[in-house]
Amino acid sequence: MKSFSLGSLAFAAILSLSASMAGAVTLTNVSYDPTREFYKAYNAAFAEHWKKETGEVLEIRASHGGSGKQARAVIDGLPADVVTLALESDIDAIASKTGKIPANWRSLLPNNSAPYTSTIIFLVRKGNPKGIKDWSDLVKDDVAVITPNPKTSGGARWNYLAAWAWAYGQYGGDEAKVKDYIATLFRHVPVLDTGARGATVTFAQRELGDVLLAWENEAFLALDEFGADKFDIVVPPQSILAEPPVAVVTANTDKAGTTKEAKAYLDYLYSDEGQTLAAKYHYRPSRPEAVPAELVKAFPAIKLVSIDDPIFGGWKKVQPAHFDDGGIFDQIYRPAN
Amino acid sequence: MTFTLVYLAVIVLLPLGSLFWEASSLGLGEIWRLATDARTLAALRLSFLTSFAAALFNLPFGLLVAWVLVRYDFPGRRVLDAVIDLPFALPTAVAGIALTALYSPHGWVGALFAALGIKIAFTPIGVFVALVFVGMPFIVRTVEPVLAEVDLEVEEAAATLGAGRFRAIRTVVLPVLAPALLTGFALSFARAVGEYGSVIFIAGNIPYVTEIAPLLIVIKLEEFNYAGATAVAAIMLGLSFATLLAINFIQYRTRRRFGHV
Numbered sequence: 394m395k396s397f398s399l400g401s402l403a404f405a406a407i408l409s410l411s412a413s414m415a416g417a418v419t420l421t422n423v424s425y426d427p428t429r430e431f432y433k434a435y436n437a438a439f440a441e442h443w444k445k446e447t448g449e450v451l452e453i454r455a456s457h458g459g460s461g462k463q464a465r466a467v468i469d470g471l472p473a474d475v476v477t478l479a480l481e482s483d484i485d486a487i488a489s490k491t492g493k494i495p496a497n498w499r500s501l502l503p504n505n506s507a508p509y510t511s512t513i514i515f516l517v518r519k520g521n522p523k524g525i526k527d528w529s530d531l532v533k534d535d536v537a538v539i540t541p542n543p544k545t546s547g548g549a550r551w552n553y554l555a556a557w558a559w560a561y562g563q564y565g566g567d568e569a570k571v572k573d574y575i576a577t578l579f580r581h582v583p584v585l586d587t588g589a590r591g592a593t594v595t596f597a598q599r600e601l602g603d604v605l606l607a608w609e610n611e612a613f614l615a616l617d618e619f620g621a622d623k624f625d626i627v628v629p630p631q632s633i634l635a636e637p638p639v640a641v642v643t644a645n646t647d648k649a650g651t652t653k654e655a656k657a658y659l660d661y662l663y664s665d666e667g668q669t670l671a672a673k674y675h676y677r678p679s680r681p682e683a684v685p686a687e688l689v690k691a692f693p694a695i696k697l698v699s700i701d702d703p704i705f706g707g708w709k710k711v712q713p714a715h716f717d718d719g720g721i722f723d724q725i726y727r728p729a730n
Numbered sequence: 731m732t733f734t735l736v737y738l739a740v741i742v743l744l745p746l747g748s749l750f751w752e753a754s755s756l757g758l759g760e761i762w763r764l765a766t767d768a769r770t771l772a773a774l775r776l777s778f779l780t781s782f783a784a785a786l787f788n789l790p791f792g793l794l795v796a797w798v799l800v801r802y803d804f805p806g807r808r809v810l811d812a813v814i815d816l817p818f819a820l821p822t823a824v825a826g827i828a829l830t831a832l833y834s835p836h837g838w839v840g841a842l843f844a845a846l847g848i849k850i851a852f853t854p855i856g857v858f859v860a861l862v863f864v865g866m867p868f869i870v871r872t873v874e875p876v877l878a879e880v881d882l883e884v885e886e887a888a889a890t891l892g893a894g895r896f897r898a899i900r901t902v903v904l905p906v907l908a909p910a911l912l913t914g915f916a917l918s919f920a921r922a923v924g925e926y927g928s929v930i931f932i933a934g935n936i937p938y939v940t941e942i943a944p945l946l947i948v949i950k951l952e953e954f955n956y957a958g959a960t961a962v963a964a965i966m967l968g969l970s971f972a973t974l975l976a977i978n979f980i981q982y983r984t985r986r987r988f989g990h991v
Contacts, residue, residue, distance in 0.1 A: 459952070461951075461952040461953075461954075462951075462952065465951060465952075465954065468954075486954050490954070542935055542949075544949040544952055544953070545948060545949055545952050582936075583852055583934065583936075584852050584934045584935065584936075585934065585935040585936055586931075586935070587930060587935065587945075587948070591931070598831070599830065599831070599834040599835075599836060599837075599851075600834075600835075600836045601834065601835065601836075601852075716953070717953055718950070718953060718955060718958065723769070723937075726769075726936075726937040726938060727768070727769075
């Protein structure tokens with residue numbers, strides 16, 4: 394009998410934990426790892442804007458984690474109102490597996506539903522002792538490269554694709570040579586962290602490796618966080634245009650009656666205020682004209698290759714060819730026979 | 731009896747059953763292909779070998795710790811006793827980050843070994859170190875109460891019959907402890923096989939070298955390959971179950987041999 398009451402006590406405790414707070418309208422934004430700081434600021438800005446506009450008080454919750462893991466949580470039933478993820482294929486997965494997001498989501502907002510873009514650059518030790526300037530320097534004998542695992546990290550997929558795009562141009566599209574370069578590159582990686590934040594910590598705090606392949610915003614953040622006296626940012630002549638997309642999870646918002654708020658939340662990302670805030674947190678605004686010139690100037694000029702470029706043919710082709718089970722990324726690790 | 735069965739069914743068998751159900755959607759051929767895939771095999775070998783080695787390592791040292799805690803009284807004994815349980819309570823990710831910081835080539839301990847040319851973090855040795863850490867309390871806690879029950883008089887009797895200290899321990903104390911040691915070993919091993927959080931930071935996660943089987947499952951999940959993930963999980967479960975059965979069998983034999991219940 395005693396164990397019974399203990400059991401019901403545990404049950405009651407769990408229930409009370411999961412009971413939601415009543416009151417203001419809540420909006421849940423399920424996002425990926427390095428957007429933490431940006432959305433913290435943006436949520437406060439939007440809540441204030443919305444209150445001024447409509448008088449309604451919004452409580453905005455943000456959840457962060459690896460992009461794929463977050464998508465899976467939404468697929469498994471996490472009641473997200475909006476998703477702001479690292480990869481188009483993650484939102485596609487939600488759309489195709491649950492139907493909670495319309496299949497044409499990419500055309501519902503400007504710029505392929507990517508309010509801000511980013512790219513992949515290099516973070517090196519102060520003074521750049523190994524003289525790393527371009528993708529070819531990453532495979533020099535004594536260089537150790539830090540990147541997370543493309544299988545578990547959205548950012549790492551962009552790293553991989555940026556390297557691929559460079560090698561493709563370098564070797565005139567000779568696929569065997571491109572694969573060879575990628576395989577060599579990953580032999581220079583001593584640790585494959587599971588997420589972008591983990592890789593940043595490995596590089597910055599564990600002092601492992603000579604160069605970190607990082608999101609542009611994450612690299613700037615590492616400078617702010619760990620001190621500009623320890624690292625330098627190196628911008629390669631060419632990289633990839635990463636378009637982290639956003640979408641309303643309409644099936645969820647229809648049920649919760651938050652469709653109007655969710656739409657406005659994403660629209661506001663394209664406003665002058667939203668764009669300026671994104672630029673402040675080192676995301677490249679999709680409407681640079683809306684942002685003060687000195688913020689735009691802070692972004693170095695790079696030749697950016699899009700995922701829709703013929704060498705890739707869009708995420709729908711890239712994901713299965715490179716990253717699915719048995720794809721090119723798995724092949725480069727297969728021991729030589 | 732009924733309560734036990736229902737409880738077991740709901741808490742343990744139901745989730746495990748659904749796992750096998752999900753995995754079975756792949757078909758036997760595909761599961762076999764996965765199970766014999768070089769990468770799966772490498773990951774399984776790493777997970778099971780390091781887990782086994784860690785549990786084996788913990789056996790004598792866990793016993794030693796339990797021995798000291800039971801037989802000797804010294805200032806701070808209670809504090810030490812509480813410290814033993816910390817690996818239970820600590821979120822495993824925290825443990826992993828702390829261990830990595832310590833054992834990485836620039837960490838306190840890692841730097842010492844790096845000077846000797848030995849790398850710990852991001853190698854299979856790192857995996858072993860993390861698994862020793864999480865597995866230790868299992869041995870200490872299972873052995874401790876049994877050791878406390880052993881009458882000193884039995885040892886003294888052995889001594890008066892002419893047995894040396896070492897012989898007394900080997901022939902009188904160890905047989906009594908054997909079942910508890912085996913239980914502790916099994917628990918420590920089982921925990922280590924499934925461990926993810928603490929290992930993932932220190933392992934390095936390089937396919938074929940330092941990629942543990944639980945990571946392989948996570949990778950399959952990231953690919954939205956639920957069936958593949960559950961198939962690897964089912965393979966792991968099958969192997970673990972076989973190992974635990976074997977340990978239980980040895981335990982049964984030793985109990986019979988020494989006439990304990």
